[in-house]
Amino acid sequence: MTRNSTQRGTVPPHQFAEALVSVLRATLPNSWLVTTEPDSRHDFTVRGVAPDGTTAVFAVQVKSRIEPRDVSRIAAAARDRHSGALVVASPFVSPMTRRRLAEEGIGWFDLMGNLRLMIDRPSVFIDRQGADRGPERDPADRRLKSLRGTGSARVVLDLCAEALPIGVRELAERAEVGAATSARVLELLAREAVLDRGAQGQVTAVRKQALIRRWTQDYGLTRSNALSSVIDPRGLGTVLEKLRESRQRYVITGSAAAHAYLPSGVVPVAPLMTLVVYAENPAVLMRAANLRETSRGANMLLGSPFDDLVYARSRTVDGLTYADPAQVVADLLTGPGRAPEEAEQLLATLAAEDAGWAA
Template sequence: MTSGNDSYADKQLKAQASALLNSLAPAGWLVAAEQPARNGAVRVTSPDSETRSIDVIPCDGLRPRDVVGLPDPTRPTVVAATWLSPRTRELLAARQIGYVDLSGNVYLSIDRPGLAIRAQGAQRNPSPEAAQGPNLRGPRAWALQRTLAEVLPPYGVTELAAAIKADAGYVSRLVGALSDELLIGRVGRGPIDKVDWEPLLRQMTSTYSLLNSNATTGWIASAGPEQFLKDVATQSEASFAITGSFAAAELTSVAPPEIAVVFVEDPELLASLTNLRPARNGGNVVTARPYDDLVFDRTWTRNGMTFASPAQVAVDCLTGPGRLPAQGEAMVEWLRTNAPTWQADSLTEQPGLP
């Protein structure tokens, strides 16, 4: 997996990757260019002088689809780049290929001598190039990704476009971009026949967040958030869906919920119906005018309360403040354990819950 004719830029990239690995190695360890130089390999030396050679492969601009084309390593190998996307890093690690990017994302694991290094750098490209394809930002792209995660394939582009009320050509371009990220699978231009729902949900968190993507308002429920949710369940005038920690607590438990978060089209109406008071700071209720009406699709009901779909709850928690990200990880584990019970069998059906 090495090249004997590196350009000057490749040599510089390898040298920087080697220096970054050395700076992150535990005390007493040394990571340095192998001498005499052997195609940019580095040598790892432990405190007791045990050594191991590691190939360093410059692959700037490596995309998820490119990872599949890399040959299987026959010895410890790391890819070096100026920046690698989260999906690219995930796929490299799954193939037991390490990585180092100059923003500080690092993964290296060797058994002899035993050394593991993992560090997190930039999650978005610090120096993005001009976009070459469709942008995965925006409500329609978000709606498509959530639909793909929540509905079991197969289905075609035309069906998806109708389901999310979007132009078929636009959806086709988005599907192509998601295919390039290896988040979905299809043969040629045929129906989508595979969806990798977990990395797809995590991809959504890079362009969406609970408090920033929705129009949110803080309120105080004098009788507490639990009583507020009971009051909401008795209202028929306002459509709503509960998300956040109170929704997550119905399926999994990490920490006691404290703030009720409710998707609602008319927050002021709901506030008047449930006697909420505006909160200048803090509060125990958040109303969210939704980023997209899809938040009201594939909801589920328990004890008279309507909750956002489990996938929606997971993404909202992962992108929320305070304790919510930990609850989001617990929700992802619940989704993993209970798949595919929370997924619909078709674009026109509702899923069930265990």
């Protein structure tokens, strides 16, 4: 029987069964009959009967905790034991874990409001978004949980840019962080299944797209950088010309950077509406370019970056300085308007040039 041992403080399977049935009864039409029953291969089975008698059945496995690196093993075991729909239930299923489960065709349910159920016959698809943050964690679990902070950011961006394989200490030196920071970040990223490590602990492969997506759970364009809304009534072309003449350090990120990195002939998914610029001295740049802060109608976001690393990893294209593509992707994924769509287009371009960006 493939049940978790019920440890002190964990939620027993029967409570998950009650909670899941309650959610399904509230989600499906009132005419459906939803029940649970024991399952010798899983923790329990849910059966939904429609008014015409057609039946939807799926198995549920309860996990006291599930991390992205667990998903491949769960999927392989499920294929050996069960050919129908499977849902993994846990107190919390993180965004990265959900992404991996979706890739394997497995649904999920957690006590934070997240539910995904996919059944082919009869056709049932439920996708409910809940919290992206879990409940209070065990204080005895001292593993790194977050990629907030400059140390984590330096490791993440270095892993996207430099050659592999690489060990903990070499990565720490390259990213200019402490060895302890390097080790803890790599341990977290291994749990999140965004990189592979060899027998000696060295990083042998990085799934760069997954890595940046995981970073953006803790990093955001406007919440991690000191940015102000700015307007230039003359238009963004004037600002770009001023930047070409500027003698201070700056980098362009966001939509303008995405446009610069697209291959010739590729039409951007969105026009340039907002220019995002990190500057060493934003006040000086504002005076030089005759910009002013505004509460509405802004066509720029201007300010200081979370770390001077953005300057060190910049690139020059046609006389303008742009942030590293990995930084641009992160800023777009967490940016306003259609920025996330632009991130997806840039990711497709990066993946065509480097297989490491494909996943």
